[in-house]
Amino acid sequence: MNFQQLRYVRETVRRGLNLTEAANSLHTSQPGVSKQIRELENELGFEIFVRRGKRISAVTEPGKGVLGIIDRVLQEADNLKRAARDFSDRDAGGLTIATTHTQARYALPRVVAEFKRRYPKVHLTLQQGSPPQLAKMVQSGAADIAIATEALGLSPGLLALPAYSWNHCVVVPPRHPLLEVGGLTLEELAKYPIVTYEAAFAGRTQIDAAFTARELAVDVVLSAIDADVIKTYVELGLGIGIIAAMAFDAERDPKLRAIDCSHLFRSNTTRVAVKRGSLLRGYAYEFIELFAPALNRKLIEHSLAGEGELYEL
Numbered sequence: 001m002n003f004q005q006l007r008y009v010r011e012t013v014r015r016g017l018n019l020t021e022a023a024n025s026l027h028t029s030q031p032g033v034s035k036q037i038r039e040l041e042n043e044l045g046f047e048i049f050v051r052r053g054k055r056i057s058a059v060t061e062p063g064k065g066v067l068g069i070i071d072r073v074l075q076e077a078d079n080l081k082r083a084a085r086d087f088s089d090r091d092a093g094g095l096t097i098a099t100t101h102t103q104a105r106y107a108l109p110r111v112v113a114e115f116k117r118r119y120p121k122v123h124l125t126l127q128q129g130s131p132p133q134l135a136k137m138v139q140s141g142a143a144d145i146a147i148a149t150e151a152l153g154l155s156p157g158l159l160a161l162p163a164y165s166w167n168h169c170v171v172v173p174p175r176h177p178l179l180e181v182g183g184l185t186l187e188e189l190a191k192y193p194i195v196t197y198e199a200a201f202a203g204r205t206q207i208d209a210a211f212t213a214r215e216l217a218v219d220v221v222l223s224a225i226d227a228d229v230i231k232t233y234v235e236l237g238l239g240i241g242i243i244a245a246m247a248f249d250a251e252r253d254p255k256l257r258a259i260d261c262s263h264l265f266r267s268n269t270t271r272v273a274v275k276r277g278s279l280l281r282g283y284a285y286e287f288i289e290l291f292a293p294a295l296n297r298k299l300i301e302h303s304l305a306g307e308g309e310l311y312e313l
Helices: 003-014 019-025 030-044 061-088 101-107 109-118 131-140 204-213 227-235 282-291 297-304
Strands: 049-052 055-059 093-099 122-128 145-148 158-166 168-172 194-197 220-224 240-244 257-260 268-275
Touching (some): 003 019, 003 061, 055 061, 093 131, 101 227, 109 122, 109 282, 131 145, 131 158, 131 268, 145 158, 145 282, 158 297, 168 227, 194 227, 220 227, 227 240, 268 282
Parallel strands (some): 093 145, 194 220
Antiparallel strands (some): 145 268, 168 257
């Protein structure tokens, strides 16, 4: 039994039981992966996978029992490597942050700049995607930290801690009729075509829930994954925009005006997620604290260990 065999099993499961895709991901051959898995099964005395000819079609019941063990063994092996690197070179290495466009564009620049000033030898990578994609990146080990508003708190295997709360605002062109409305209401917003986020991004669920609760039909003429696209089409007259308030800057957006709508939609919480059982490098904790000062290393470690009450804003 060796780590290579365990990695082959894990990657086969991650790739939907497709041996060819697993082999490509691991930069090896499909027969090699199949052979190593067979040797592991022979040593264990049972089959991990159900086969139909040369294809793997399912995981056996005994196989399901060992998959969690394999994942923990490989994670602890990775933790040992991280611990060794942390002690041998505290200020160098890599850090991958999985986040959405809104966070990368509006919330993270200050943090990234300060982090790179403190750790110039750390290779920092920002991976963007939808919140469910970000969760999978951390779950699989492709990213160290995920930062997003939706989904992370419901993702199995992740510890998702609140970083900060924020609200939406409405953006319109200058001289739009809504600028003259005193006491903005959902009914007033529903009179206009709306440009806002796609369903998985930036608190869209809160927007939909508010209109649904009032039984208001709305015309969402365009959905986008980032605020810059939304603002562009509002400028072109496609409709009114509903975006994260942090994404509006009066100096950068001179062709638009922002209207506060925090009283219309529930506030949103951006969360920072890490994989349970993982060992973070020292500078990863510092990155998190730069982003959310309340999330210090002691609190995160206690939360990962299941000690004390779970921190909430």
